[in-house]
Amino acid sequence: MKADKFKGIFPAFYACYDDEGEVSEERTKDLCQYLYEKGVQGLYVGGSSGECIYQNLEERKATLKYVAECLKGKLTLIAHVGAPATRDSVSLAAYAAELGYDALSAIPPIYFKLPESSIYKYWTDIMDATDLPFIIYNIPQTTGYNLSMNLFKQLLENKKVIGVKNSSMPVMDIERFKAEGGEEFIVFNGPDEQYVSGRLIGADSGIGGTYAAMPELLLRAEEFVSAGKFTEARKIQRDINDIIIALCSLNGSMYSAIKEVLKLNGINIGSVRAPFEEVTGEDLDKINGIKEMIDQAILKHGCKVSAIN
Template sequence: MKGIYTALLTPMDERGEIDFESLGALIRHQLAHGVQGFYAGGSTGEAFLLTAKERMELLEAVIGYTAGKAKVIAHTGGIGTRESVELARHAEKAGADAVSAVVPFYYKPGIQEIRDHYRSIMSAVSVPMIVYHYPGATGVSLTMDFYESMAADPQCMGVKFTSMNLFEMQQIRARCGPGFLIMNGHDEVYAAGALMGADGAIGSTFNMMPSLFTDMFARAESGRWDALPELQTQANEVIGHMLQFDVIPYEKYVLYLQGVLRTPTVRSPLKRFTGEEEARIESFYSGNPLLVRHASQPAAGQIGGTGA
């Protein structure tokens, strides 16, 4: 399961309901640009703003639209073990290739409780588990002993490592061995993550510029490291601009400009851009060849577009 996996956005219509038509368009767009798989219902997908029923419907749609052309990792994590188990059972039944779960947060469980949480999920299904480590969002740090104990379980395939601490990533590789999958999670350091031993990446900005990262992965796999800094610089020009705004609304707005999504709607309480903010994003977009190159066709009324 190495490779570039897009952490899929969840398209929404003007009412804030899941837009399944745009979801299909997004998946086809990603497949056309060569991604190896999808991470469905994660942080980028506004998972914690969806009901459990919506998360299940979303996953079923992703698997249906993918039609076996790429791997699907289902994010089934939540604060509580019971809901995570329920979502994991559904994911296996729906045909997901693996499940993943963010470290349980808010109530600050200890390492043993976190380990028990994952083992409860794994015992409920037969598909592989990928731990989702995102301390910037959860506030939870994991120990090397935790990783070693999880790697000792053959059902635990690896970790989605969303942290800037690449020394820690390298230590996981050293302690858990080459068979433990490490997926880079911060897109802005993917080139460095690949050098430190990542087997691929699960990324949010891949929604906007997938072929750049599939190119980076191919070059890393073949040892052509000299090209990666320039490609990472191109990605980081976009990411640097995005970080002046809010990530999920920004990515949806760019995909709207690219003609992939019908609306850039996000679910409350995520930010809605002002007209001035939209104009700034449109100006950057129109002057960025990387983003324009990924366009399906411009959205109606945007950048001289004729409709999508």
Template sequence: MLQTDLSKFKGIIVAMNSCYDRNGRVDEGAVGELVAFLAKRGVKGVYVGGSTGEGMLQSVEERKRVLEAVMAAKPLDFTVIAHVGAITTRDSVELAEHAESVGADALSAIPPFYYRISEHGVEEHWASMMRASGLPFIIYHIPATTGFSLSKPLLQKMLAYPQTIGVKITTPSTYELQQFKALGGPDFLLFNGPDEQLLAGLSLGADAGIGGTYGMMPELFVAIYEAFRQGRMEEARTYQTWANDIIAELLDMPVYGAIKEIVKMRGVDCGQPRLPLEPVPADRLPAVRKLYEKMMSYVEACGAAV
């Protein structure tokens, strides 16, 4: 395995929102504001250009601009993982080279999607990014959206590449998470993906969490992680229950649009999600406001408890 400081990846890492201006262009100023907002609330770092970051809906140049804005705004001890996955290997390699050039801490990538690519093809796709960069590499396993499921034999092959340091796993199976951890060994990083089961993932070996709803209520997820780490399981369960109460209502809304509205209510205007992701209709905004108020009651209670 690549010699790197693995501690920089352990903790709460926010799958960061994209930020656009009123004309739908990348808003570097808002990106910086969002990084500052998150850094002040104790998160370990950010995951840039993934699902919540709308990376698949942006051009290569837009993705570079977002990452550059993050790097310009981040504190010194703030971890930045650049998601560089794309449908073409060429674009992924270009993004990987760029991520290294601007100082990102690690790369991550989904497998290529839409086409049915063989395991050998996916391995070569990921290996091309590693050959283009000296950065640590984190596999992003999210079969519900990519249609490709990371098998244990393929993971075993990927472990032969020294840059492969972990897997971000977004599936409902904590058993699969535990099996990947066992295969990779104690120094192999597992990043829990489903926000609503962060505590379950940590309990079965996850070293960190990467999530999209973390960005609107980072305090709750930091509290879950710290309570678990300190052995205060009852508190951790309480905080996870509070987070899940918010997530359950959020899932009845246009999720990405609602997250952005709540982040705006917290002081950072990230603009609207890029179509075809749906914004929140005007008649649903009162429901989002009500959800925000409930969420903030939990955030405040969490702060008082901690």
């Protein structure tokens, strides 16, 4: 396993629907091509941003298939296969392996408060389903479980565990996971609001739900961090955070707001699925202002508009 293939900017891929709210092959591939041309290093497919909890198994498999058909071998593809039932996660894992994904990932079991022995077995059952490497997904604010160091150490004994996507807010968690995992272990920063600080304290890469709305800014932030230009990195993080706050300030799902921004960029991937709410009315009128914030920040920080001509 070459760790470098898992380093860089990995947008969390959005659910792409047609006008009737069904998963769209055409629109999924449009978004794939759009992000590929922006120069991102990989995609995280089927996670929270992909509205996985609101889709059935066949819809999730369809998205995995369409993305693989478009970008297999071009970008590093990570399939999120977490589901309420282990058997569904195992089915998604096996399908992702067939499609040629580079790695698997999964949230812990949701809804029921389970002992760590159950969480350990859930993740291990997924890993046993394929030969693919595995990336733990720690997002306690939505799952209700915060990965403990005790369970983390147990999981590290499995050679398939190559990384963790850490979305807990304390930046120290990233430092602790990196320290315990070692130099070759990949830690992905999860909270977009702290990408720069996450990288400085130990994260190797980033996976984020707002990246695809402004990939140019995250790629530029990574350039600054990698070059040791920390003053510039802090400035671009400030602008990224202003944009995130604006995206979250509307009456409607943040993903709905992002999809409206993408429409203004010529990428129509539909709306969101209930119970997510659409941005409507006066709030919809504010989308132009958010896009303008993104465009101005891209110019301000000298970002590349597209990596591929």
